[in-house]
Amino acid sequence: MELTGERIIRADRATVWAALNDPEVLRACIPGCERLEKLSETEMEAEVTQKVGPVKAKFKGNVTLEDVRPAEGYLLSGEGKGGAAGFAKGGARVALEDHPDGTRLTYTAEARVGGKLAQLGSRLIDGFARKMADEFFALFQAQVEGAAPPPPARDEAAWALPDAAPAREPEMAGATPAPAPAPDREKKGWLRRLLS
Amino acid sequence: MTKITGIGASSKRREDKRFLTGKGRYVDDMNRPGQAHVHFLRSDMAHGRIVSLDVSAAEAAPGVIKVFTAKDFEGVGGIPCGWLITDRHGQPMKEPKHPILAEGKVRHVGDPIVAVVAETRAQAKDAAELVELELEELPAAIDMRAAVAGGPQVHDEAPDNLCYDWDFPAESKDAVDEAIRNAHHVTVLELRNNRLVANPMEPRAALGEYDDADDMHTLWTTSQNPHVIRLLMGAFVLGLPEHKLRVVAPDVGGGFGSKIYHYAEEAFVTFAAKVVNRPVKWTSDRAEAFMSDAHGRDHVCKVELAMDAEGHFLALRSTTLANMGAYLSTFAPCIPTWLHGTLLAGNYKTPLIFTNVRAVFTNTVPVDAYRGAGRPEATYLIERVVDKAAREIGMDPAELRRRNFITQFPYQTPVAVEYDSGDYNATLDKVLQVADRAGFEARRAESAARGKLRGFGLAHYIEACGIAPSSLVGALGARAGLYEAATVRVNPTGSVSVFTGSHSHGQGHETTFAQVVADRLGIEEGAVDIVHGDTSKVPFGMGTYGSRSLAVGGSAIVKSVDKIVAKAKKIAAHLLEASEADIAFEDGKFSVSGTDRSVAWAEVCLAAYVPHNYPLDAIEPGLEETSFYDPANFTYPSGAYVCEVEVDPDTGKVQVMSFAAADDFGNVVNPMIVEGQVHGGLAQGIGQALMEGCVYDESGQLLTASYMDYAMPLARDLPSFTVDNSACTPCTHNPLGVKGCGEAGAIGSPPALVNAVLDALSPYGIAHLDMPLTPSKVWEAIDAARPAAAAE
Numbered sequence: 001m002e003l004t005g006e007r008i009i010r011a012d013r014a015t016v017w018a019a020l021n022d023p024e025v026l027r028a029c030i031p032g033c034e035r036l037e038k039l040s041e042t043e044m045e046a047e048v049t050q051k052v053g054p055v056k057a058k059f060k061g062n063v064t065l066e067d068v069r070p071a072e073g074y075l076l077s078g079e080g081k082g083g084a085a086g087f088a089k090g091g092a093r094v095a096l097e098d099h100p101d102g103t104r105l106t107y108t109a110e111a112r113v114g115g116k117l118a119q120l121g122s123r124l125i126d127g128f129a130r131k132m133a134d135e136f137f138a139l140f141q142a143q144v145e146g147a148a149p150p151p152p153a154r155d156e157a158a159w160a161l162p163d164a165a166p167a168r169e170p171e172m173a174g175a176t177p178a179p180a181p182a183p184d185r186e187k188k189g190w191l192r193r194l195l196s
Numbered sequence: 197m198t199k200i201t202g203i204g205a206s207s208k209r210r211e212d213k214r215f216l217t218g219k220g221r222y223v224d225d226m227n228r229p230g231q232a233h234v235h236f237l238r239s240d241m242a243h244g245r246i247v248s249l250d251v252s253a254a255e256a257a258p259g260v261i262k263v264f265t266a267k268d269f270e271g272v273g274g275i276p277c278g279w280l281i282t283d284r285h286g287q288p289m290k291e292p293k294h295p296i297l298a299e300g301k302v303r304h305v306g307d308p309i310v311a312v313v314a315e316t317r318a319q320a321k322d323a324a325e326l327v328e329l330e331l332e333e334l335p336a337a338i339d340m341r342a343a344v345a346g347g348p349q350v351h352d353e354a355p356d357n358l359c360y361d362w363d364f365p366a367e368s369k370d371a372v373d374e375a376i377r378n379a380h381h382v383t384v385l386e387l388r389n390n391r392l393v394a395n396p397m398e399p400r401a402a403l404g405e406y407d408d409a410d411d412m413h414t415l416w417t418t419s420q421n422p423h424v425i426r427l428l429m430g431a432f433v434l435g436l437p438e439h440k441l442r443v444v445a446p447d448v449g450g451g452f453g454s455k456i457y458h459y460a461e462e463a464f465v466t467f468a469a470k471v472v473n474r475p476v477k478w479t480s481d482r483a484e485a486f487m488s489d490a491h492g493r494d495h496v497c498k499v500e501l502a503m504d505a506e507g508h509f510l511a512l513r514s515t516t517l518a519n520m521g522a523y524l525s526t527f528a529p530c531i532p533t534w535l536h537g538t539l540l541a542g543n544y545k546t547p548l549i550f551t552n553v554r555a556v557f558t559n560t561v562p563v564d565a566y567r568g569a570g571r572p573e574a575t576y577l578i579e580r581v582v583d584k585a586a587r588e589i590g591m592d593p594a595e596l597r598r599r600n601f602i603t604q605f606p607y608q609t610p611v612a613v614e615y616d617s618g619d620y621n622a623t624l625d626k627v628l629q630v631a632d633r634a635g636f637e638a639r640r641a642e643s644a645a646r647g648k649l650r651g652f653g654l655a656h657y658i659e660a661c662g663i664a665p666s667s668l669v670g671a672l673g674a675r676a677g678l679y680e681a682a683t684v685r686v687n688p689t690g691s692v693s694v695f696t697g698s699h700s701h702g703q704g705h706e707t708t709f710a711q712v713v714a715d716r717l718g719i720e721e722g723a724v725d726i727v728h729g730d731t732s733k734v735p736f737g738m739g740t741y742g743s744r745s746l747a748v749g750g751s752a753i754v755k756s757v758d759k760i761v762a763k764a765k766k767i768a769a770h771l772l773e774a775s776e777a778d779i780a781f782e783d784g785k786f787s788v789s790g791t792d793r794s795v796a797w798a799e800v801c802l803a804a805y806v807p808h809n810y811p812l813d814a815i816e817p818g819l820e821e822t823s824f825y826d827p828a829n830f831t832y833p834s835g836a837y838v839c840e841v842e843v844d845p846d847t848g849k850v851q852v853m854s855f856a857a858a859d860d861f862g863n864v865v866n867p868m869i870v871e872g873q874v875h876g877g878l879a880q881g882i883g884q885a886l887m888e889g890c891v892y893d894e895s896g897q898l899l900t901a902s903y904m905d906y907a908m909p910l911a912r913d914l915p916s917f918t919v920d921n922s923a924c925t926p927c928t929h930n931p932l933g934v935k936g937c938g939e940a941g942a943i944g945s946p947p948a949l950v951n952a953v954l955d956a957l958s959p960y961g962i963a964h965l966d967m968p969l970t971p972s973k974v975w976e977a978i979d980a981a982r983p984a985a986a987a988e
Contacts, residue, residue, distance in 0.1 A: 083325040086240040112895065115240025115305065119483060119901030122893070 003133050006106040011144050013096050016103045017071045019144045020094065026063075029139040031132055034058075042068060048080060050088075052113070052128050053121035057085030072096055086115020092133065105141075109133040202715030203932075206868035211706045220447040223401035223416045228475035231403070232261050234465060235320035236478070237310040237327055238487065239302035242338065242559040242896020243348065244331035246300055246309070253326040254312055259319030261472050263327075264311040264464070266299040272467065275460055275523070276432040278424075279530040280673040281360045281555070289360035289555070292351035294523035294562075296433070296460045296467075302331065303350055303522035304559050305898050306487025308460060313468055313476055336559040336896035340496055340517040343556050350522055350557040359520050359529065359555035364537040368610065372550035375511035379502030383585035388966045389573045391494035391519065391890040393906060394566050396701075398449025399480040400489060404465030406473065411440055415466045419445040420455045420699050421739020424676070426731050428458040428526065434467055438731075441466075445729040448701035452880070453565040454489045455701070456741050457526035461488070486901040491890055492566020494519035495532060495573045501546075501581045507591055509600045511548040512540060514577060518555045521562035527741075528564045529555060534672050535570030535660070535742075541609035542578040543620045543656045543834060544600040549610045559896045565741065567880055567942040571659045579655040579947035583954070584963060593654050593951070594624060594633075606928075613660055615832045620656060622923035623836040623858040627654075630918050631838035631856035639840070639853075649843040649959070650853070653952025654836065657944035661936035662747030662831035662927070679826035680744070681736040682752035684713065684760055686819035688805035690798035691723045694756075697737015698749030699729050702876075703938060704869040705745055711865055712750055712932065716757045718784030719797060735822050743936030746865065747831045747927065754931045755823035763815060764800045770811045771795050771803060831927045831935040835859035839948040843956040848975025850886060850953055856918040857944070862927040862935035870937045874919045877941020883909035884942070885949040889968045907968075957981075 009016055019025045023044055027036035035047040044063040050056070059080025066075045077091035090111035097104050111129035113121065121128070199205040214220050251263040274293040281289040293299075298309045310327050314320035337343035337350050343357040350357050363369060376382055403416040413436055419425050422443040429443075430436040448455060465476045480488065499514040518532035532553045540549050568575075582600075586593040601620040608614045636652050643650035663669075666677035683695040694713055698705055710724040717724075727733055740749075761781055768786035769776040778789045787794035803810055804819040840853045857874055864870050887907035891899045900906040926933030946967060953969050954962060960981035965973060 084321070114895070114897050116483065116901075118240075118305075118893070118897035118899060119486070120904065122897065122899045123905070 003109045003130055004107065005133065005137065006104060007137050007141050008099050008101050008104055009141050009144050010102040013071050013098060013103045016096055016105060016144055019140065020074070025140070025143050028143055029136050031135045036063070042066070046078065046080070052117055053124040055085045055117050055121050057082030059088055082117065084116060086113060086117040088113045088117060090129070105137065107133065107137065201721055202711055203863075203865050204867070205711060206866055207707050207711055207721060209704045209707045209869065210710070211700070211704065220449070222398055222447050222449060223403055223418050224479045226403050226416050226446070228403065228405050231475040231477050232313050232315060232472060233317040233320050234311050234313045234468065234476050234478045235317060235324050236308040236461070237312065237324040237329070238484070239298065239305055239307040239309055239331070241302060241331050241333050242305050242336035243334040243350070244302045245334060246298065246302065247330040247332050248328070249310070250328035251310060253328065254310070254323040257319065257323035257326055259315035260323045261313045261315065261474065262468070263323070264297065264313070264468060265309070266295060266297045268471070269296050269467070272296065273433045273435070275458055275463065276428055277524040277529065278428065278526045278675050280675060281362060281529040281533055282673065283360040284363040284366060289529055290351070290354040290358065291524060292353055296463050304487075304561050305896060306484070306561055307522065311464055311468070313472055338558055338560065338892050338894060338896050340519055340556045340558060343558050344517065344554060350559055354557050357557040359524065359557055362533050362553045362555070364533065364551050364553070365611065368548055368550045372511045372513050372548045375548050376500055376502045376513055379510050380505045381503045381585075381589060383501045383503070383581055383588055384498070385581045385584050385964060386498045387577065387580060387964065389493045389495040389497070389576055390884060390888070390967045391563070392492040392566055392884055392888050393486055393890050393900070394452040394454035394489060394492060395485070395908060396450030396452055396454060399482060399485040400455065400459065400461065401477070401479040402462045402465045403475060403477040404467070404469035405475040406470040408473065412442065413440060413466055413470065414442045414444065415462060416444045416446065417462050418448050418455050419443070420448070420451045420701060420741060421737065422699065422729055422731050423697060423734070423737040424456070424739050425458050425462060427676070429463050429466065433458070433463045442730070442732045444731070445699055448699065451701045451740070452567045453492065453569060453741060456739065457490055457564055459488070482903075483901050486906065487561055487898055490525045490528075490562050490564035491521065491560070492563065493573060493884070494563050497577050499577050499581045501585050503585060503589070507589055507596050507599050509544055509546040512546050512578070514540065514551045516551065516553045518553055519560065519563045520555050520557050521560045522557065523562050525562040525564035528562060530673065531565050531570040532573065536574045538611045538613045539571050539574035539658060539660060540578065540611050542575065543597070543602060543658050544578075545602045545607075546600070547610060560892055561898070567877065568939040569742065571657075571939065572881070572943045572946065575655070575657040575943050576947045579657070580950060580964070583654070583947070583951045587958070587963075594628065597654070597656060598624065613830060615658070616829055616928045617862070617925040618658070618832060618834045618860060619923060619925050620834060620836070623834065623860055624656070626858035626920055626923045627836040627838050627856050630858065630920055631840070631854065633838070636840070643842050647845070649845055649956040651841050651843065651952040651954070651956025653839045653841070653948045653950065653955055655944055655948035655951060656834065656836050657940065658832055658834045659743065659936070659939060659943055660830035661743035661833055661939070662827050662930065663742035663744045664830055665828060666826050676738065677826065678738055678748070679824050680738055680749040680752045681734070681822065681824045682749065682756050683735050683820065683822040684753060684756035686760055686801050686804070688802055690719065690801040691725070692717065692719070693725050693727055694753055695727045695734040696749050696753060697728070697734055697739065698745040699737070699740045701740065703740065703745060703873065704866065708746060708866050708869055709750060709753055712753060713757055716754065717761070717797065718782065736824070743833065743938040743940070745938075746932065746934045747930055747936050748825060748827050750932055750934065751827070751930045752823050752825035755825050756821040759821035759823065760819055763819060763821070764804070766811065766815055767800045767803050768795050771800065771809065828929040831862065831930065833859065833861050833935040833937065833940055835940060835944055837944040837948040839945065839952040841949065841952040841956055843953060843974060845978055848971035848973070848978060850969055850971070850974060852882060852886070852913070852915050852949065854915050854918070855882070855945070857941065858920045858923055859937065859940055860923050860925055860935070861921055861937045861940070862924060863933040864921055864924070865932070865934065867921070870921060871919045873937045874941045875917055877939060877943070878917055878945050879909050879914055879941075881942040881945030882914060882949055885946040885967050885969060886913065887968050887970060
């Protein structure tokens, strides 16, 4: 399954690009990330604790940057081993372009699991991946714009409401792309719709 | 008159007292002094290369005794396969090694790689987390069609992932092709027999112990056939002679085929117990069972049935892809061949039959026999295509079957086997009567008034049970004989201990066998004890599968009883000072014909063991006989099943409204137990047809590894069954005239149910749906057919 989404970030491309390459920013934005160390310009080592359905595990693995095109984008991929829980693999292709309000960040993400995660949680993976991607980019946007509180604890992150500019919810690949939302027609998350 | 004891009586199952009061003794209940526990680290990838493996951290973990990898098993054999199939080119099947722990590559999710032996199970599990394992994921062969068409290679030595490509009967191919080419009508059907997981209530377990004082190995294991395990593991894997290896299968909580096979975990605990000089125990958890117990079925088929203008069957041709999984399980190769191809005549006198079966390696759990084993696949294929043919030519499905029934016995089929007896019209008449066929239209109208679609489905079946004549199966590639052994020991005061090779794990042998012995000796059932499941007690045994226990194991017991009676008559003749020829034995009493002189059973038994007044010059003391019974033929149980369903067109939900079974099992020893066996089989068959299905994703991840995703039938999913076995034709070649009843329900019910659902859906013109008929699948079919139905 593939997820796509985009965000308009109120910062210039150079700033966004720098953040995309800053292990500290990435650590703060990867939900459940407890450790992220840069091994080289394109390789990092990470530890992430996550819960999928009934399976909770600490994943240890590598994050690799490929197809790096400065200020334009890269392919970020990660592979983590969760011991008895199995493994998770995922990736996101991120692209940046100029936008009147700053920078448009678009992404296509996918996730795959194996072992016990697949056996017990496979039906939850799509929703889980959507949530992870959404959380990551919401936190990233907040980090870059500096408008956010410190990265919330993992469980709260799901509820975090990026109080920021036009954000589009991720959509399943293949769905008809919605027109870029104007600020006044902003699509809101379900919780915000409830509250507004 | 209903009998209250002996053959024909519904004696209460004596074993149920311990099962129902929690006093069963299962392998996991066994605990040996100094026992250690093993946990297997299993592959979470379907296919991968082991790049690096470092167990040093695990070895240093608390409580760890030893960590085993493939390196520890150098010089140890792989898990053997018990049946050799020769392919259509005369070549032996491909038989890649199945190591105890993965060597270099992993080939399915659940493939064991590392075994950690520790003081406790928890410590073993914790230490397994410390194993540093790097697997390079390789493309996986999952879908069979893709696997044989240049898909990823599971084993280098099996090109196109073919284990074998088998034609049967090879000489019929041209004639069948021609008959189909020239036929008035040919019905074609493509179908899939869904992959199942057996799910016995008790997961597998194994406990190995080694006594260095006398160099004796003992394995307690959840097996349907402990002697077979002793043979396979001792001779082929570990190189242990029989007298130094005892295998015990105590109470076993269900098998359904999945506990026939020799598994790596059994060999591991036996091997490791000697290495660490401690008893080593393993108990599977449920998720582990899903990815390590052999699965069942998983055939993809195309079948063509040729008919003349009057609906007489002229020829049947089928092609099948049969999944073997990643390695060959013990009986796997013979299931889609000799237990499937030879049954393709079904109940019909189709003169020409040909099948081609390709057995395919995939990166999935090994597939082997599951309740019915090949015969359900054959029955489903035949009964579905016959039903579809009836619809296509506009004939009542019952009438089309009648028109083609075999009615003369013995009947030599064109697919090697010879049916000894049967009366298919009688079971059909019976089932239509008990299912109230005449009242169906009224019930259909009543359902329609409630907005429901009602369907009536009929299916027949034939099985080959009582497996099997050794010389025949030997010629077909079996690497063992398929006789059964029994010792009948008459104790000095007249009670009887029977030692049988037929293991009981739910079938009720302890009751049924006692009824047979008591009946033939004219003594109380309570005076007969049945001992099974221990190679140190029972002389030999080929085990329990293929509905063979009473037909083969029971016959071995009868042979021994007959020898006992013959010897006892000699003793009685001596005691009565009469000629042996004048001694009659009846109701537990030996009497001299035409006189009132007699001697009781117990007196003769005592004389045999206290031979003071005894013909010692002519016969030995004691009263104990051992027999091996090798059957002359298979037995052929058959029957007719009717299922009535209601389909909710708004939700696609199928409700089984009634299910009627008319079986011909030959003579019946215990009607209650037989009925219970049919009930269990029906539940499993209905489970297969409605809800069960093992699902792998395209990368080979097992998505159904718990009861959250693998649906088992519950009581609420099943109607109250109507079971009849009055239409009985005794087996002609075994002493009890019995045929076997253990698998019938699971064989005959899936096509009956699917035929019923398709009958219900006939207004939509839906010709076929693959099992399981889940609500979403049925609803989608209805939804897709709606515009067409509306346009008509």
